[in-house]
Amino acid sequence: MYVIYMNSEISCVVCHTKIVLNPEEYLEDANYVACDNGHYLHIDPCLKMWLIQSEFCPVCNTKYSEVILDRYSKKSQIEEVLPPDIPHEEAEIEECVVVIDKLNRAKKLLLEQKYAASLNIIFDVLDHDDPSNEEAKFLLGKTYFLSGRYDLSVATLMRLIKNNYKYPLAFYYLGKDFESLGLDDKALWAYQRSYQNLTMILNESSRDSLSKSKLSKILEEVANIIEKLTSEQSC
Numbered sequence: 642m643y644v645i646y647m648n649s650e651i652s653c654v655v656c657h658t659k660i661v662l663n664p665e666e667y668l669e670d671a672n673y674v675a676c677d678n679g680h681y682l683h684i685d686p687c688l689k690m691w692l693i694q695s696e697f698c699p700v701c702n703t704k705y706s707e708v709i710l711d712r713y714s715k716k717s718q719i720e721e722v723l724p725p726d727i728p729h730e731e732a733e734i735e736e737c738v739v740v741i742d743k744l745n746r747a748k749k750l751l752l753e754q755k756y757a758a759s760l761n762i763i764f765d766v767l768d769h770d771d772p773s774n775e776e777a778k779f780l781l782g783k784t785y786f787l788s789g790r791y792d793l794s795v796a797t798l799m800r801l802i803k804n805n806y807k808y809p810l811a812f813y814y815l816g817k818d819f820e821s822l823g824l825d826d827k828a829l830w831a832y833q834r835s836y837q838n839l840t841m842i843l844n845e846s847s848r849d850s851l852s853k854s855k856l857s858k859i860l861e862e863v864a865n866i867i868e869k870l871t872s873e874q875s876c
């Protein structure tokens with residue numbers, strides 16, 4: 642067994658950026674896990690990216706635990722996109738893996754703040770693999786936000802919302818865009834919708850506890866922002 646030190650800093654074995662450990666969060670709230678020998682990595686995207694090619698820790702070659710493999714293995718990642726109860730063609734599954742792999746790489750580049758490289762991969766997915774891929778559209782909007790191109794982010798996320806009003810964090814980033822543009826009324830509008838959406842999603846029984854606890858943290862943040870924006874307006 643390994644010991645987790647309160648707030649100690651460790652690097653992800655895949656992307657080498659820092660992971661701040663908090664023992665109370667382990668496996669429930671956090672976006673990281675470790676192999677049985679304590680080699681930490683981000684779940685999204687580093688672990689998911691690695692599991693596409695191997696089920697063993699990249700550092701010590703120990704097989705990941707059943708809990709980890711159950712949730713994040715290549716098979717589970719495919720099942721998230723393609724419903725497991727109907728049979729799929731080999732080619733369809735292969736195409737799905739290609740897209741998952743590309744989007745995981747785009748997310749890794751986002752984590753490393755390499756926005757241009759991330760955009761290239763996202764456009765590649767939308768132009769060549771799957772023009773209607775919602776995760777790719779969301780990542781496009783998020784990348785535009787993170788790189789300070791708020792207008793483009795607004796346009797992208799609005800298109801996504803038009804097709805799927807319930808996309809989990811679309812309204813959240815839309816709120817951040819409007820806030821950054823100094824459009825507080827519109828920001829409030831987006832955050833209120835984000836609040837409704839997140840509340841609805843958190844009530845769905847099909848979500849796993851990890852994504853639920855992450856989303857409820859964001860819900861808390863959204864509630865605080867709404868309170869702040871509302872009190873500023875009434876001044």
Ligand SMILES: [Zn+2]
Nearest residue numbers: 653656683687
């Ligand atoms: Zn990482």
Ligand SMILES: [Zn+2]
Nearest residue numbers: 676680698701
């Ligand atoms: Zn290891």
